[in-house]
Amino acid sequence: MSNQLNKRDIKSSLGENNERFNIIFKEETGSTNTDLKKLALENNADNAVVIALSQTAGRGRLGRSFYSPDNSGIYLSYFIKPTLNEADIVALTSAVAVSVCKALEKNADINPQIKWVNDIYYNNKKLCGILLEAVRDTSNKLLGIVVGIGINCVRSTLPVELEDIVGYISDFCEDFDINRLTADLLIELSHTEELIKDKSLVIEYKKRSLVIGKKIKVMDEPMYNAYALNVDEKCSLIIKTEDGDIKTLSTGEISIRIDK
Numbered sequence: 001m002s003n004q005l006n007k008r009d010i011k012s013s014l015g016e017n018n019e020r021f022n023i024i025f026k027e028e029t030g031s032t033n034t035d036l037k038k039l040a041l042e043n044n045a046d047n048a049v050v051i052a053l054s055q056t057a058g059r060g061r062l063g064r065s066f067y068s069p070d071n072s073g074i075y076l077s078y079f080i081k082p083t084l085n086e087a088d089i090v091a092l093t094s095a096v097a098v099s100v101c102k103a104l105e106k107n108a109d110i111n112p113q114i115k116w117v118n119d120i121y122y123n124n125k126k127l128c129g130i131l132l133e134a135v136r137d138t139s140n141k142l143l144g145i146v147v148g149i150g151i152n153c154v155r156s157t158l159p160v161e162l163e164d165i166v167g168y169i170s171d172f173c174e175d176f177d178i179n180r181l182t183a184d185l186l187i188e189l190s191h192t193e194e195l196i197k198d199k200s201l202v203i204e205y206k207k208r209s210l211v212i213g214k215k216i217k218v219m220d221e222p223m224y225n226a227y228a229l230n231v232d233e234k235c236s237l238i239i240k241t242e243d244g245d246i247k248t249l250s251t252g253e254i255s256i257r258i259d260k
């Protein structure tokens with residue numbers, strides 16, 4: 001990796017796009033998503049991006065924590081004020097996954113894949129997790145969506161339970177520019193809604209799916225085995241259970257495991 005994550009180099013990599021983002025850069029924070037949610041509730045989140053070198057309370061999907069040690073990853077939260085209708089907003093989570101893949105493909109010599117809903121994998125290791133959180137005012141009006149992204153960049157000491165799961169870009173690609181990757185990620189994120197509007201999302205998502213055509217375990221109560229058939233136009237997962245039932249899993253409700 002060429003240098004450390006820093007605001008100056010992210011801004012210079014953004015070039016003429018620099019003015020479009022208000023980058024709030026922190027050495028350490030609890031959670032960049034929490035910081036940005038607070039700004040959104042104060043109506044100060046337009047164009048804001050919170051980036052931290054480490055998080056002490058990084059959050060993942062389904063109430064899990066996200067391990068965020070110092071100088072090891074990109075921990076970033078980006079604010080989207082959706083112009084989509086409510087029915088299309090559900091596809092945003094998949095569109096963000098495609099945006100992350102595009103930025104990785106451009107900057108590291110890898111072809112990342114998306115494990116439904118939106119975990120990014122390479123060589124069966126998780127390189128990136130994504131957490132979208134809606135921010136609503138007291139009358140339940142949607143103020144926007146906080147898009148939280150954690151990319152594992154440089155290997156660090158891992159808790160034992162993560163050793164078999166987590167991978168780092170530096171494991172697969174020696175020479176990448178973390179600041180350029182961050183800048184390209186921001187530019188891709190600013191086009192996320194277009195993927196949905198111009199209907200290219202499903203094609204782009206399917207190209208990178210790690211799940212379609214595989215046996216999976218649906219981590220519901222109770223857990224069950226199934227076969228992942230396809231995704232529909234909103235990137236919901238169409239599965240066939242062992243009893244032959246066809247079901248559609250909506251994004252965000254359930255997690256799956258791929259059978260080895």
Ligand code: BTN
Pocket residue numbers: 030031032033034055057058059060061062064066068074075076077119128129130131147148149150151
């Ligand atoms: C997951 O893997 O379940 C999602 C992880 C999302 C982690 C990112 S890191 C930046 C942002 N701040 C957080 O607290 N979480 C997200």
